[in-house]
Amino acid sequence: MKLYEELLEKNKLVEETKEYLKNILDTFPEMVFVYSDRDDMVFKNRRFEDEADDEDLINEAVKISKQVIETGMRRIGEYEKNGVFYSITSEPLKHENETQAVTTIVNVTSTKELERLKELDRMKMEFISNISHELRTPLAAIKAYSETILTSLKDLDTDTLKDFMDTIYNQSRHLEELLNELLDFSRIEQKALKLEKIMVDVVNLCREAVNSMMEYARSKGVELFFETDLDSLVMLVDPKRLKQVLFNLISNGVKFSKKDSEEKYVKVSLSKEDGGVLIVVEDNGVGIPEDKKDRIFEKFYRIDSSLTYEVSGTGLGLTITKEIVELHGGRIWVESEVGKGSKFFVWIPIEKVQNDGDGGQDSGEG
Incomplete structure (x- = not known):
């Protein structure tokens, strides 16, 4: 009888301990469940019961849990839907000769947004540093050559003076191009381009x-x-802006050519495709890493900060290019391989008649 009472007491203690642990897990802000090797959930905390209403999220968490049971190793995964991010962590657990997985699901959307904002701030600082450098370079050249002319005009022969004036003119044009890019970017930010x-x-x-x-x-x-292969193709476009697109893409192809290559080229091709005009700018330059291709059109983004001072420009060219193409109702994309080169595709629908209210008479100047 005494042994029976002791067993009851111990069983009661076990149940109380289980209830205590459950109460602790129910206070967790994370969703927690335990998955068994019998393919079922043997435990779910209150947060999981209340909030786990996304079937795809649950399926992903179960898939990770099964991997943990199979391998006996910790697994971490991520799930995203409609801009909401979740981190899924699953740990192996041995219980009564059974392998289980304790899996935690955490909404990390705010953390992801914070990381994105920090990355944007970092890119802004690099952008400001780069712009400062780009503006100082032509200004320094203009100042130096102008001072030399002013202080040594009588000592300069005609050829030297002409060279100095050519340098001042070229640097002034470069400065004007930089300022125009900044002005265009400002218009894009204000939706005024x-x-x-x-x-x-x-x-x-x-x-x-x-x-x-x-x-x-x-x-x-x-x-x-x-x-x-086309002799002529007349369509409704902004010629100044379309040339700007071509200048940006050709300039990038030239600037990012491989220094050690004997045969460097940039090829521009034009054809009609899918009711529009397709312009392809191809080069055999350094190429773009696969994981960077989706980001090169983002504002402030530069593939490699080590190129900031090596390659001239604001780094806004592709952002502006994308905006111009999309204002034409078109799209731009890239195919690239590191060390082999890049192909930029610009497709613009063929428009023959001025649409009402497309704001065509406002060039955005001023």
Whole structure:
């Protein structure tokens, strides 16, 4: 009888301990469950009972739990749906000769947003540093050459003076381009970048853009050429902005060419495709890592900060390019392989008639 009472007492103690532990787990802000090797949940805390209403999330957590039971090793996974992020952690547990998995599900959306904001702040600081450098460089050259002319004008021969003036002019144009990019970016941020569409032969437009970049490419040892089977294609576009797209893509192809390559090229091709015009700018340069391709059109984003001072520019070119293409109703994407080069695709629908209210007469100048 005494033994029976002791067993009852111990059983009561076990039940009380289990209830105590359950009460503790019920206070956790995380969703917690225990999964057994019999393919069922042997425990769920209150948070799980109340909030686990996403079947896909539960299935993902169960899948990770099964992996833990199979391998006996801790597993961590992530799940995202409609901008809500969850972290899933599962640990192996031995209980009465049975392998189980204790799995925790945590909503980490706020943490992800904080990480995103911190990354954006870091990119902004790099952007400001880069812009400061880019603006100082032409200003320093203009100041130095101007001071030399002012203080030594009588000592300078005509050829030297011409060289100095050419440098001042070229650096002034470079400075103007930088400021125009900053102005365009400001318009994009304010949703104020507008198009001034007119009927234009885009074949001639592309050819003119390529020809105007030819000398720049040649100075960098890069062959630049244009290919198309079309004689003419007249459509409604903003010629200034479309040329800006081409200048940005060609310039990037030239700037990011491989230094040690003997045959460097940038090829621009034009064709009709899917009711629109397809422009492809291809190079055999350094290429873009696979995990960076989706981010290169983001504002402030630069693939490698070590290139910031090596390659000139604001780093806003692709952001502006994407905005111009999308204002035309088109899209832009890239295919690339590190060490082999990149292909940028620009598709714009063929528009023949000015749409009402598209704001075509406002070029966004001023």
